Amino acid sequence: MAADEPLVLGIETSCDETGVGIVHGTTLLADAVASSVDTHARFGGVVPEIASRAHLEAMVPTIERALKTAGISARDLDGIAVTAGPGLAGALLVGVSAAKAYAYALGKPLYGVNHLASHICVDQLEHGKLPEPTMALLVSGGHSSLLLSADITSDVRPLGATIDDAAGEAFDKIARVLDLGFPGGPVIDRLAREGDPAAIAFPRGLSGSRDPAYDFSFSGLKTAVARWIEAKRAAGEDVPVRDVAASFQEAVVDVLTRKAVRACKDEGVDHLMIGGGVAANSRLRALAQERCERAGIRLRVPRPGLCTDNGAMVAALGSEMVARNRPASDLELSADSSLPVTDPHVPGAQGHAHEHDHSHDHDHVHEVSKENLYS
Ligand code: KG4
Ligand code: ZN
Numbered sequence: 001m002a003a004d005e006p007l008v009l010g011i012e013t014s015c016d017e018t019g020v021g022i023v024h025g026t027t028l029l030a031d032a033v034a035s036s037v038d039t040h041a042r043f044g045g046v047v048p049e050i051a052s053r054a055h056l057e058a059m060v061p062t063i064e065r066a067l068k069t070a071g072i073s074a075r076d077l078d079g080i081a082v083t084a085g086p087g088l089a090g091a092l093l094v095g096v097s098a099a100k101a102y103a104y105a106l107g108k109p110l111y112g113v114n115h116l117a118s119h120i121c122v123d124q125l126e127h128g129k130l131p132e133p134t135m136a137l138l139v140s141g142g143h144s145s146l147l148l149s150a151d152i153t154s155d156v157r158p159l160g161a162t163i164d165d166a167a168g169e170a171f172d173k174i175a176r177v178l179d180l181g182f183p184g185g186p187v188i189d190r191l192a193r194e195g196d197p198a199a200i201a202f203p204r205g206l207s208g209s210r211d212p213a214y215d216f217s218f219s220g221l222k223t224a225v226a227r228w229i230e231a232k233r234a235a236g237e238d239v240p241v242r243d244v245a246a247s248f249q250e251a252v253v254d255v256l257t258r259k260a261v262r263a264c265k266d267e268g269v270d271h272l273m274i275g276g277g278v279a280a281n282s283r284l285r286a287l288a289q290e291r292c293e294r295a296g297i298r299l300r301v302p303r304p305g306l307c308t309d310n311g312a313m314v315a316a317l318g319s320e321m322v323a324r325n326r327p328a329s330d331l332e333l334s335a336d337s338s339l340p341v342t343d344p345h346v347p348g349a350q351g352h353a354h355e356h357d358h359s360h361d362h363d364h365v366h367e368v369s370k371e372n373l374y375s
Contacts, residue, residue, distance in 0.1 A: 006078040006322035009066065009102075010315025011059075013095030014087025014115045015141065016040055016051045018058035020066040021312030022077075023319045026124040029070035031305070031312040034058035041182050045172070052090035059098045066311065077108050079328070081318020084112030084346040085339030086142070092335035100331055109328035111318045112346035114156075114339055115309075116143060119275035121152045121320055122313035123302045130300075135269040137260040138341075139284075140276030140309075141168035141183070144256075145341060146214045146263050152317065153324050156344050159263055160214025163206070167252055167278045170218035174248050177226050178241055188245045189281050195246030197283075200228060202251040207258075214263055221251050253284040261291050273300045280304035321345060 005025030012019035016037050022030040036054035040046045067074055082099030085092055096112070103110035120136045133150045144162040149155060165173070168185055175184025180191070203224050205217035225248050232239045256278075264272050272292055278284060279301055292299040306312060330348035339346065 006319045007072065007076055008079045008081055008111075008315045008318040008322060009063070009074070009077050010081040010113075010118075010311045010313070010318050011063070011095045011099050012083045012115070012118070012309055012311045012314045013055045013059075013091050014083045014085070015091060015309055016046045016054070017309040018055045018062050018095075019309055019311030019314070020062045021310060021315040022066050022070040022072065023125060023312060023315040025319060025323070026128060026316070028125045028312050029072070030066040031310055032062045032066040032069065033310050034062050037183065044176055044182050046088070048088045048090055051088060052094055055091055055094035059094060062311075063098070063102070074102065074106055077106065079109045079111055079318055079322050080106075081111040081113050081314050081321065083115045083118065083314050084329075084333060085115065085336035087115055087337060089335060089337040092337060096333060096335045100333065104331060109322075110331065110333060111321045111326070112329040112333040112348065113314055113317045113321065114341065114344045114346070116145070116147075116341045117149075117152055117156055117344035118313040118317045119307075120147070120149060120156075120273055121317040122306050122310070123273050123275065123300050124320070125312060125316050126302050126306065127300045130273065131271045133267075133269055134271055134273050135260070135264045135267065136273040136275060137256060137279075138276045139167040139256060139274070139278035141172065142166050143276065143341075144216050144218070144278075146260060147341060148263075148267060148269070151324075153321050153326050153344055156341055158341055159267075160212060160216065160259070162216040162218060164217050164219035165222060167216070167218060167256065168276070170222050170252060171249075171278065173222050174225050174245075177229055178239070178244065180241075183277075185278060185281060188249055189283065191242050192246040192249045192283060195240070195242030195244070197246040197250035199240065199243035200247040202228075202247050204251055204255050207255060213266070214259055216255060216259070218252065221248070249281070249283055253281065253287050256284060257288045257291050260288070261295050261297060264297050265295060270296065271298045271300060275302065275307060277308045279307040317344070
């Protein structure tokens with residue numbers, strides 16, 4: 001760890017985790033996470049207003065906890081990075097406001113970064129600098145994409161994405177049908193270990209020879225699983241939950257790994273990075289390892305705690321921004337709930353040049369911010 005490497009604090013509030021991480025170069029010093037997931041569990045999904053309020057309450061204590069763990073003072077920092085999007089508008093706004101306040105009060109540069117690029121960059125904390133280009137399979141509750149990145153701070157190219165549900169969303173919905181609670185990924189992962197992945201032949205979405213090679217679809221699978229369960233229940237039979245979990249999970253990870261390995265081969269890339277909450281899945285990790293080994297591809301997957309949302313990933317990307325002399329964001333930086341994956345770095349109002357229509361997102365941001373401030 002060189003003394004001149006950047007010391008960066010990262011703030012993540014795009015969904016239900018208030019994450020604050022501190023990194024020095026590519027060394028992780030602190031990773032503090034406060035989750036409001038238990039509060040959402042009884043609603044079967046994340047309730048945006050509850051998430052925003054929880055972020056507001058957890059923000060300062062989580063920052064203080066991270067600083068204490070890292071054994072540093074906020075004054076020592078070289079920069080403050082924050083998830084500017086994509087995510088829940090009101091939730092993002094809490095993190096962006098906090099980051100601006102700290103940056104302004106401390107006189108430190110602010111870096112608005114992309115949540116998806118952060119999910120990729122976090123791997124640097126565990127496996128060192130990302131090779132360039134890097135092929136990344138990004139699988140979370142809101143996204144499933146194959147991305148090719150020549151430079152994680154400036155160049156992220158989508159090769160394919162889900163045309164309907166995200167992989168994590170499919171796990172969450174099937175868990176709901178099986179009455180397993182929320183979030184669904186971890187419990188399905190656990191039950192599937194005791195089930196037979198070949199028990200039920202569920203469909204593999206978009207896997208025909210004429211289907212797009214790198215796009216994903218999980219909604220047909222979700223419907224097939226739900227119908228299969230309904231039919232069992234209608235016949236008065238017990239649902240073999242472990243076999244359903246294992247067979248469903250196998251259908252998801254089979255398609256994900258097959259397409260990711262194919263993309264590596266087609267693009268001549270010998271590394272595959274897997275990130276996002278679903279990358280915590282044990283079967284996805286094992287099958288990816290098996291298929292990558294067979295294809296001569298080196299697999300990089302962060303440990304499960306760094307795959308799900310956290311602040312360390314934001315700090316990791318912020319640190320890379322500082323190391324590569326990317327311009328800091330200005331204090332006009334706004335939360336952008338639909339920030340495109342192609343924008344790893346958000347310069348702020350002056351440099352903000354997206355072509356897609358943001359009018360609706362911004363209305364929503366204002367609405368939620370008012371509620372947080374006055375109610
Ligand atoms: O990246 P993440 O923490 O938040 C988003 O940005 O969406 O991902 C959350 C998603 C949820 O859908 C959750 O069910 C899924 O990741 N997940 C898993 C596992 N752990 C979390 N899915 C499958 N297996 C797991 N072990
Ligand atoms: Zn995420």
